Amino acid sequence: MEERLLVILPHPDDESFGAAGLIALKRKANVPVTYACCTLGEMGRSMGKPLIANRETLKDIRKKELEQVAKILNINDLRMLGYRDKTLEFEDEEKLADHFEQIIREVKPTLLVTFYPGYAVHPDHNACGEAVIRAVKRLKREERPTVYCIAFSNDRFEHIGEPDVEIDISEVADIKIQALKAHRSQTYSIVEKIEEGGKDLPQFQQFFHKETFWIYPFDDEK
Amino acid sequence: MEALKPIDPIRVQKIIDSFLHKEVYIHLETTTGAYTSHHNQNSMTIVAFVRNAKITFSQGKIKGTGPYRVGLKTEEGWVYAEGLTDYTVDEQNRLLMAGHDRDGKLAIALQISETPFS
Numbered sequence: 327m328e329e330r331l332l333v334i335l336p337h338p339d340d341e342s343f344g345a346a347g348l349i350a351l352k353r354k355a356n357v358p359v360t361y362a363c364c365t366l367g368e369m370g371r372s373m374g375k376p377l378i379a380n381r382e383t384l385k386d387i388r389k390k391e392l393e394q395v396a397k398i399l400n401i402n403d404l405r406m407l408g409y410r411d412k413t414l415e416f417e418d419e420e421k422l423a424d425h426f427e428q429i430i431r432e433v434k435p436t437l438l439v440t441f442y443p444g445y446a447v448h449p450d451h452n453a454c455g456e457a458v459i460r461a462v463k464r465l466k467r468e469e470r471p472t473v474y475c476i477a478f479s480n481d482r483f484e485h486i487g488e489p490d491v492e493i494d495i496s497e498v499a500d501i502k503i504q505a506l507k508a509h510r511s512q513t514y515s516i517v518e519k520i521e522e523g524g525k526d527l528p529q530f531q532q533f534f535h536k537e538t539f540w541i542y543p544f545d546d547e548k
Numbered sequence: 549m550e551a552l553k554p555i556d557p558i559r560v561q562k563i564i565d566s567f568l569h570k571e572v573y574i575h576l577e578t579t580t581g582a583y584t585s586h587h588n589q590n591s592m593t594i595v596a597f598v599r600n601a602k603i604t605f606s607q608g609k610i611k612g613t614g615p616y617r618v619g620l621k622t623e624e625g626w627v628y629a630e631g632l633t634d635y636t637v638d639e640q641n642r643l644l645m646a647g648h649d650r651d652g653k654l655a656i657a658l659q660i661s662e663t664p665f666s
Contacts, residue, residue: 369597371581375652377551377634380644381575381659382666412582412595447586480586515651 331359332435332471334426334458336414336450337367338392339509344476345439346399346502347495347537352437353400354498360403360433362426363392364454369411372512379511387511394508398501405429415453419460422453427461435471438462442475442540445482459542467547474539489538499534552634552646557610560635563643564608564618567660573600574620574627575659600664603627615647618658629658 331352335341341349341361349359368385379387389406396404407425409417430438441455455475462470474491495502503520506513520530577597584593605620605627612630620627631647638644642661646654659665 369577369579371579371653371655373646373648373652373654374551377553377648377652380550380552380636380638380646381577381654381657382638382642382644383550412597448582480589 327436329355329357329437330433330435331357331437331439332430332433333359333361333439334364334429334454335361335440336364336409336448336454337370337411338363338388338395339367339506339512340441340451340476341399342395342502342505342509342513344441345474345537346505347498348439348474348493348539349399349401350498350501351493351495353402358403359399359401360405360429360435361396361401362405362407362429364407364409364414365411365450366392366406367411367512370512372514374511375514384511388509391509391511395505398505398508403433412450414450414457417453419453419457422457423460423464426458427464430461430465430471437474438471439474439476439539442477442482442486442542445475445477445479445486445540447479451476459544462542463544467544470544473542475542477540486540490541491539493537493539494535495537496535502534550636550638550644552636552644552648555610555614555616555632555635555645557612557614557616560610560616560618560643560645563637564610564620564660567605567643567662568608569604569606570662571602571604573602573661573664575599575657575661575665576601576627576629577654577657578629579655581653618645627658629656631656632658 366385367388373379440458441451443455579595603622607621611617616632617630632645633647635645644659647656
C-alpha cells in the first residue's frame with residue numbers, strides 16, 4: 327500500500343513543534359503529506375516584540391506564516407478548516423468527527439498524526455484528538471491508518487507510559503528550526519533563545535534531535 | 549498590518565466619545581495563556597472572551613496613569629477593563645485597545661466597533 331501521511335492539528339505551529347521532523351523526513355522519502363489545520367490560531371496571545379499583530383490582524387498574519395511553513399516543510403496539500411481558535415471543544419463532536427472522517431476517507435492515509443486526547447494540555451488539542459479518534463473508529467479495522475499521537479501533559483507517562491515511537495530527526499533539524507522561525511508571531515521568544523545558544527543547548531537537544539509519538543490503542547484492535 | 553502603539557489617553561478619550569450613544573459591538577477578553585497551569589501547577593489558567601456583544605453607552609472614560617482602565621456605562625450595566633497599555637484605530641475605524649506584558653503577550657483586550665468583528 328502506498329504510504330500517505332495525514333496530519334490533523336488545531337493551530338498553525340502545532341505541526342512545527344510536534345511533527346516538523348517527521349513531516350520533513352516523509353517528504354524527503356517522497357511520501358505525500360496532507361496537513362489539515364483546524365483554526366488559524368486567531369486567539370493567540372503573542373503579538374510580537376515589538377508588537378506586529380493585534381487581535382484582528384493576527385488571523386491573517388498566522389495564515390501567511392502557515393502557508394510559508396507549508397513551503398518550508400514541502401507539504402503537498404495544506405487545508406485550513408476554518409474553525410475558530412479556542413472553540414473546538416464546543417463544536418458538535420459528531421459533526422467535527424464527520425468533517426475529519428470525510429478528509430480521512432478522501433486522503434486515505436497510512437499514517438495519521440494528531441494529539442493524544444486527554445494528554446495534550448490545550449482544550450483545542452484534546453478536542454481535535456478526540457474527534458480524530460472518533461472518526462478513525464468509524465472506519466473498518468483494515469481501512470484504519472496507524473495513528474501517532476502527540477502527548478505532553480505532565481501526567482502522560484503515569485497514564486499512557488513511554489512513547490511507542492522515537493524518531494531521529496537530526497538530519498532535518500535545520501528544516502524544523504526554519505519552520506519554527508517562520509511562525510514568527512508566535513515563536514519569537516523561543517527563536518531568541520535558539521539564536522543565543524544554538525540548537526545544541528541542553529534544553530533543545532530533545533527538541534531538535536528526536537520526536538516521540540504514542541500509537542493510539544483502539545480497544546477493538548487489542 | 550497595524551500594530552498597536554502606546555496609549556495616549558487624551559486621544560483615546562476622544563475616540564471613546566465618538567462612539568457615545570451609538571449601537572456598538574465590543575470584543576472584551578482577558579487571558580493568562582492556555583499553558584499557565586501546565587507550566588506552573590500553582591497557577592490557574594484563566595481565559596474569558598465576549599465577541600460581538602452589542603451595547604450602547606451613555607458615558608465612557610479612560611482613567612489611570614498607565615496601564616489604563618476603561619469603563620463604559622451602558623443602559624443596564626457596565627463594561628470594564630483594566631491593564632490596557634496600547635491602542636490603535638484600524639482601517640475599519642474600530643478602536644482596538646489591549647494590555648501587553650513585556651514579551652508582547654496580550655493579557656487583556658477591549659475593542660469597540662460600529663460593525664461586527666469578523
